[in-house]
Amino acid sequence: MPELVVENLVKSFGGNAVLEDITFTVADGEFFTLLGPSGCGKSTTLSCVAGLENPDAGTIRVGDRVFFDGRSRTVPPEERNLGLVFQSYALWPHMTIADNLALPLKLRKVPKDRRRELIDDALAKVDMLPLRDRYPHQLSGGQQQRVALARGIVYSPGVLLLDEPLSNLDAKLRDQARSWLKTLQREVGITTVYVTHDQVEAMSLSDRVAVFMDGRMRQVGTPAEIYESPATPEVAGFIGRCNLLAGRVDPDPGDGTTVRVELTGSGQHLRVPHTAGAGAAAGRTATVGLRSERITLAEHIDDAPSGVNVLRAYITQRSYTGARFEYELTLGDLTLQAESAISYDAREINLLIRPEDCHLYLTTA
Template sequence: MPEVKVSRLSKRFGGNAVLHDITFTIADGEFFTLLGPSGCGKSTTLACIAGLERPTSGSIAVGPATFVDSGTFVPPEGRNLGMVFQSYALWPHMTVAQNLAMPLKIRKVERRRQDELIAEALGKVGLAELKDRYPHQLSGGQQQRVALARALVYSPSVLLLDEPLSNLDAQLREQARAWLKRLQAELGITTVYVTHDQEEALALSDRIAVMSEGDMVQIGTPKEIYETPATARVAAFVGRCNFLTGTMTGQAEVRLDCTGQTWAVLPGTADIGRRVSVAIRPERLEILSADRAAPSGVNVLTAQVLTSSYIGSRYEYDLRLGDHVIQVESGRAGLAGEVTLLADPAACLVYPTTDVLPKDAEALITVSH
């Protein structure tokens, strides 16, 4: 399977710019995810690759074939790309086999060969016995597999998936996610996946491109994106974060606004005197048990328990830290009153306050007064 190269891709709808100089390369056989909130430009990027939207500027190439460049625009039917839409877009009056036959008929594939390819594609998704059923006779998960089989039936060079699991319930979505990952690995097909679900992106992807307001703000492995987010925007969107403002008082010290306490961070994160935001994920804050002394080299904080929630595998606590409310995850039950928190400096991510958080991330972070 070929690699995908997107260079300086821009797209405008009238006077509204929705993509700004987007550049990335997807390796042969890679599962690459475009992640971001609604309106960030991820689906528009996918549509440009598919040929459903014509970019305002930039270039797109798949292997040796150039699809978009100055003076060049290959229409969708000339790109040999497989696409699965969020709605699945199955023909309701056609059987499963007839739905899969449509792209083969368009390509003028001989009838006997059509039957072979349909059987092979349905076998890949485990639905060979349902070829004579109609879409309304299938579950949501089965319809999703039919849509994927239709995208694979003509052996596309690249598979494009636009939030294909979003219509499934939570349990079925987890099962479909695991199955999709196994199938993609078995086929080795280069895949571009669009989602706003951070957990889905982390679980499925070889690499993730985080998008915000038409910009690509970070590309990296799931571990890189989650553990070392390049900006406050990425930290806010991928997972949850507590954000505390302060001032750098040393090479590795921040005086927090909420408590006036000096907090140790990794050295070299910002200049002395610089206003910063310190981000730390709820699971990286530890609640110290009463029978244990605080270890050296970590930040020790005192907070008040406000609320607790049991969510199965862990407890989530809202704690008041000075004039802020922060979130902490813990395996310990029944905490109340005053508690002691530990924060490892290595877990504290420091960003300049000029690295503003997007409006669409405000509901995903903990910054409460």
């Protein structure tokens, strides 16, 4: 399967920029996810790749074939040999499952005897072959989703484009579908671009993730890179449950590997990694990113490990979620979230925080 290359993509609607300088490459056989909140431009990007929207500028190519070059070259959707699966599945209700898969093969003038072979092979891949003669209304949502995916791969497209295909499924079925979809993608070996706002889908399915916000790509990396080393406070705040704590770099020089940040309105400090180099000068305003599950709650600090930050906070709310307790805490003027397997009844609590679990983001000079 070929790689997909998107370079400097720009798109506006009514004078409003919705995509600004979008550039990425999806390697042969890679599962690449466009992740972001509603309205961030991820589906528009997919539509541009599919040919359903024409960009204002940029380049789109698959392998050596250019689909759009910003000047004279625009290949229509039907000539791009891309598989596209919509959120709504878009199955023809008056056609059987086999006939739904036959339609794109007829449009490509595939011989009739070869069509049946391809249809049965695609349906077998998604475990739907015994239901080939049923109609869409006779299938569950999960079964319809599998048929839509089978139709997307039946003609061996160069790239498979998936626009939130699991969003119509209930939570339990969505969990099952994620595992099944990743297995299918690996077996078929097809280059895949997946659009979702669901972080769990993105993290569990993807080889790499591109985080979109406000029409721009804010970070591209493996799921572990995105989660463990978010490039900006916005990415940190969007991925997982991350506290963003305002503060200011303290004059204390520390040991050269960490800096001390005074947390706004709390009178307390955090020592965090010196990741910003010489730019982390005393007095610089900063934001510290701290994931809720990286905070350890403790009633006593006698056994706190050496070098660990210790903060004193008030518990303002406790919620039981089954696997853990989620806490809302106040630290002076700051509010933050933490989680623990232990139920604490005390009003005041100690927070134990390792410096390496903190992310330092410098703001204005």
